[in-house]
Amino acid sequence: MAAHPVSPLAPKSYPDLPAIEGVRFATAEAGIKYKNRTDVLLMTFDEGTTAAGVLTRSKCSSAAVDWCRTNLPGGRARGLVVNSGNANAFTGSKGRESVQLTAEYAAKALGCSTEEIFLASTGVIGEPLPAAKFAGVLDEAATRLNQTPWIEPAKAIMTTDTFPKLSGALLDIDGVSIKINGIAKGSGMIAPDMATMLSFVVTDMPIAAPVLQALLSKHVQKSFNSITVDSDTSTSDTLLAFATGKAKIDPIQSLDDPRAEIFGQALFDVLFELAILTVRDGEGATKQVAINVEGATDDASAFRIAKAIADSPLVKTAIAGEDANWGRVVMAVGKAGEPADRDRLAIRFGDLLVAENGERAAGYDEAATSAYMKGEELEVTVSLGLGTGAATVYTCDLTHGYITINGDYRS
Amino acid sequence: MAAHPVSPLAPKSYPDLPAIEGVRFATAEAGIKYKNRTDVLLMTFDEGTTAAGVLTRSKCSSAAVDWCRTNLPGGRARGLVVNSGNANAFTGSKGRESVQLTAEYAAKALGCSTEEIFLASTGVIGEPLPAAKFAGVLDEAATRLNQTPWIEPAKAIMTTDTFPKLSGALLDIDGVSIKINGIAKGSGMIAPDMATMLSFVVTDMPIAAPVLQALLSKHVQKSFNSITVDSDTSTSDTLLAFATGKAKIDPIQSLDDPRAEIFGQALFDVLFELAILTVRDGEGATKQVAINVEGATDDASAFRIAKAIADSPLVKTAIAGEDANWGRVVMAVGKAGEPADRDRLAIRFGDLLVAENGERAAGYDEAATSAYMKGEELEVTVSLGLGTGAATVYTCDLTHGYITINGDYRS
Known part of the structure; x- marks a missing residue:
């Protein structure tokens, strides 16, 4: 049915939904x-x-x-x-x-x-x-x-x-x-x-x-x-x-x-x-990623920052490479154009604190972070420290599969 | 010097710039x-x-x-x-x-x-x-x-x-x-x-x-x-x-x-x-692309539409595949959120008219368009038919090279 390999994130089974009258x-x-x-x-x-x-x-x-x-x-x-x-x-x-x-x-x-x-x-x-x-x-x-x-x-x-x-x-x-x-x-x-x-x-x-x-x-x-x-x-x-x-x-x-x-x-x-x-089932996806932004000036601002991170090709390719490249997350926060104070930023991958107060966290654990990035479902959390605005955007990684599906052909 | 292959779009020679006093x-x-x-x-x-x-x-x-x-x-x-x-x-x-x-x-x-x-x-x-x-x-x-x-x-x-x-x-x-x-x-x-x-x-x-x-x-x-x-x-x-x-x-x-x-x-x-x-020298670039937008309500609007097209992963992968996929250009115009009237849109690849009045151009020439897309320097022109606003944004295609450079490693 599908011309491309089934997503590695496909469900193992499908629900057998009941009849609905009408x-x-x-x-x-x-x-x-x-x-x-x-x-x-x-x-x-x-x-x-x-x-x-x-x-x-x-x-x-x-x-x-x-x-x-x-x-x-x-x-x-x-x-x-x-x-x-x-x-x-x-x-x-x-x-x-x-x-x-x-x-x-x-x-x-x-x-x-x-x-x-x-x-x-x-x-x-x-x-x-x-x-x-x-x-x-x-x-x-x-x-x-x-x-x-x-x-x-x-x-x-x-x-x-x-x-x-x-x-x-x-x-x-x-x-x-x-x-x-x-x-x-x-x-x-x-x-x-x-x-x-x-x-x-x-x-x-x-x-x-x-x-x-x-x-x-x-x-x-x-x-x-x-x-x-x-x-x-x-x-x-x-x-x-x-x-x-x-x-x-x-x-x-x-x-x-x-x-x-x-x-x-x-x-x-x-x-x-x-x-x-x-x-x-995102084209070429190998990982599901939740981008959480908290501490923004308001929810709408948090959403725009989360979207900027989730849409960033550099963030998405880093995730595909299982690279906890929080520098690229900082870049994406910076390009969103929303209120952000570089020196208050904290970033976590899962529960692992990788950056705080605008620089690498003192307790940063490279081995633990690398192990976390091998997972199939990842969470990146950015704390802005400005207010109570929060939002989550869900995305996937950007891989060779996306290029193959969308670029390797002549229509 | 470079870890990756030299861009196919690299200049054949470099200018020998003169000394400047001071x-x-x-x-x-x-x-x-x-x-x-x-x-x-x-x-x-x-x-x-x-x-x-x-x-x-x-x-x-x-x-x-x-x-x-x-x-x-x-x-x-x-x-x-x-x-x-x-x-x-x-x-x-x-x-x-x-x-x-x-x-x-x-x-x-x-x-x-x-x-x-x-x-x-x-x-x-x-x-x-x-x-x-x-x-x-x-x-x-x-x-x-x-x-x-x-x-x-x-x-x-x-x-x-x-x-x-x-x-x-x-x-x-x-x-x-x-x-x-x-x-x-x-x-x-x-x-x-x-x-x-x-x-x-x-x-x-x-x-x-x-x-x-x-x-x-x-x-x-x-x-x-x-x-x-x-x-x-x-x-x-x-x-x-x-x-x-x-x-x-x-x-x-x-x-x-x-x-x-x-x-x-x-x-x-x-x-x-x-x-x-x-x-x-864009990462992974194999083609240089100029996106021209004309007939917008003003220059700023034209620029935002051109940017939406130039930033679209689907447009960029299509160009990498030498596919004159003007449907994706329409999509990108639509997502820009700027004034646009679908039924007035005209799109050209180089001098080749592929779409006008909101649908495929009557004289669309598949063979000529395919031949054009094999070139190294491409131009896509979108005419909105609304005003006199115009802008050009320059970009490159999105290829496996970009993924390899940015994703295929652990830092």
């Missing part, structure tokens, strides 16, 4: 770009399903993103069509015709209006997407919809991903069991500004669209918006959440409902796990 | 980090030499940068000491003592005050610099000062550079021949925000320090501040200009003097050539 799906081979693998996902929702979403902030967003932006205020969903292999981005009027046509095919197959259809495309930018290929495919897929297994939709939306990404949560609210299932794809071009590559989350919780939207917008910040693989923000980033409302419980109509917070926390858990899986 | 130099081996190569430069200036400089904006600037920042307002220079192999950055109070001591050694050897001594250090961050090693070295070097050859100082300041960088200009003002000589070092950690790694320019033009400073600050913008190798801004970026004033001509006392513009243009030519040489 949602069914089928995958198919449209042959848009890939051969001998599924590249289309049709997901259908029963009437009454609410929808929310967070979309890329790219100024050059794809036609499918524009389509979702138009339909999201309606807050209702009956169908989702995702294709991999072609992003339908930067395809001009052809792209707009293509999403319109795809939505019409889907609406016809499902017997709903195009306003209730959501679309996402991922893959090559700039190639016109031949929507006509979807015609028979969607009709046929609509005849064999199932509630499981969820790994199939996760596989159909992959591009350079080396493993499918799934996460689920079960929560009990007032004695009723509520399910949240999520899938995601993403490997390169990962630096979400408002969303990630593609991720779809489904729940049977009855929840009003504006509440779902508020929870999604809130919890995307410390999940998908806190990861970066290569600092490149996609034209297609799309996170959509659908709530079928089939759980036998009173609907959440307002953020003031105390259940909103409980549900939101479970939603966050799913978003966070999917975001971390995306980092762990 | 400046002499010697290089030496202090053995700070490198063995069997020069790693210290002592440059001396006759009395009456004016000085100007542009320093890194990093919040974690090195001790030597701080030293220069203190001395620059004085505007007078008698000596410059540069060492390679140790940046004396993030070395706390030890770093401050180290620069003080180095300046005292130099001032004693040259018979001047420490306020007239300028310092620069480049190399590893976070290692204390043992200034005591300079004591005998500077005294000895002061006994064998010469006016040529300029390639020796250019070599002594190298770190991961694979070739020395020199540039000179000769200009005629009112029948008097004026010389400008410049050297630079830089290969990685190159994303100058106000200056580049290290560069030193010397002229015999008599020019007041404030005028020299104004010209330097102006012309750094479209030279050193318009290049990026890896988006990482150094803690040590230092550009210093020294004017010995030995040319037999009335001094330039004000920017209103029409000769300031003529001299400034020649100064720019030297800065620009040194900046391009730095890109051509």
